[in-house]
Amino acid sequence: MAPPTSRTFDDLVAEGAAVPTEGWDFSWFEGRATEARPSWGYARALGGRLAGAGAVLDVQTGGGEVLDFALGTAAPGRPALLVATEGWPPNVAKATALLRPRGVPVVASPDDAPFPFADGAFDLVVSRHPVVPHWSEIARVLAPGGTYFAQHVGPASVFEVVEFFLGPQPEESRDARHPDGERADAEAAGLEVVDLRAERLRMEFHDISAVVHFLRKVVWMVPGFTVEAYRDRLRELHERIEAEGPFVAHSARHLIEARKPRR
Template sequence: MELFDRLLEDAAKAFTGWDFSFIEDTGRIQYELLPWSYGSKARKYLFGAESLLDMGTGGGEFLSKLLPLPAYTAATEGYLPNVPIAKKKLGPSGVEVFQIEADDQLPLQSDTFDVVLNKHESYAAVEVNRVLKHNGIFLTQQVGGTDCTELNQLLGAPINPSYQDWSLRTAAEDLTSHFTLVEQEEAFPVLRFYDIGAIVYYLKAIPWQVPYFAVNTYRDALYDLHLFIEKNGFLDVRQHRFLLAAMPK
């Protein structure tokens, strides 16, 4: 029980931006490789681009690694605490960071961007179409509706019905009203946890996985998972990812 309690205390470390290095860089979680690279696809579409929008930039972690950026680059972020972090990281590169409240009300002019990137962020297809140039490209990697639902089941937590049908099929159907699809892929890679503290840290960082997650609420189930990991060395759950690239019609 002492190790269990200490790992729970350790998981109380603050999470900022979109930075999982506390558990990633120490190898406490491991991701199975996807059959595509979002970064490589982004780089491919950015060659020759003069303007770029990064939707849901978080703390600017990914965008800051795509230097050199197009002459005009903007980013949006809906989570207020991330906005100053993103501005601090991206400001020196000349990136405009916009705080947004609604996916269908982007504070950006029409026909502005050669490329719109969107990694794990919600979007309104009609609004993305509006801000893209006619020959532009929209590249998005999304978290599917069955992502890590085994964690919910193991904890006895409800699964949010709002996302369960979100998949490559439903996203593609939504986009085809305004876009011509260029690429589409879907995968269910394994996410491996090596200790209960990593699970708790992960769930606190993505509160939509288990709404209103609190250690005290799920303490008994968490302890059972702790014992399972101590016996077996790790816990595997299935992620759900899909990727789409599309051009305005």
């Protein structure tokens, strides 16, 4: 059991509420929360894919951190054409600042809108944790023989946190984002799924500031979350962590690779 922190509940909540939420850099959580990583190492694997591609689209790039890392590991070269999309304005600004020096334009495009690109424009489409994979659009912009290579959030991810605040969730919520369903959707769009791997991974929240920041950053976990609305539940969870040690949850991730037939 971890020793109780010397900081008060109010101090910790204020700290978690003050941290900026733009982008997908999770370095602030170091020492406050941990999450096991999938065995396939998506960002590094993406670097290898970039090195062998000619025209690449990164969908919902967030703050551009994953693509930036992958470009740093790509060898011996990089695609002749590489473009990213992002729908949340604060992330558009952050991704532009990070990726523009690498010569990567970031296109502001709503997550639920058609891609603003021509049919067959890319031989590789990638994404890490898209809100919803738009399979028909992915298939449309892929050239024949092109590949979609992505890491998705799986079913009932971090539901231990969700259900602590919202109570038991309906079965349909638990089944959403299931890899078998995404395989079926990809195939319905005309793609062939050539690789699909899923893992559940241990997460630990070591203090309530990490929970607050997580729920502010990953806004779909507890929709409409504010410290004021959930202060009583936050205090209860704080006291539980202080008495019992880290709050344990499990994330769900799957790697999916789908190919557009040449004919």
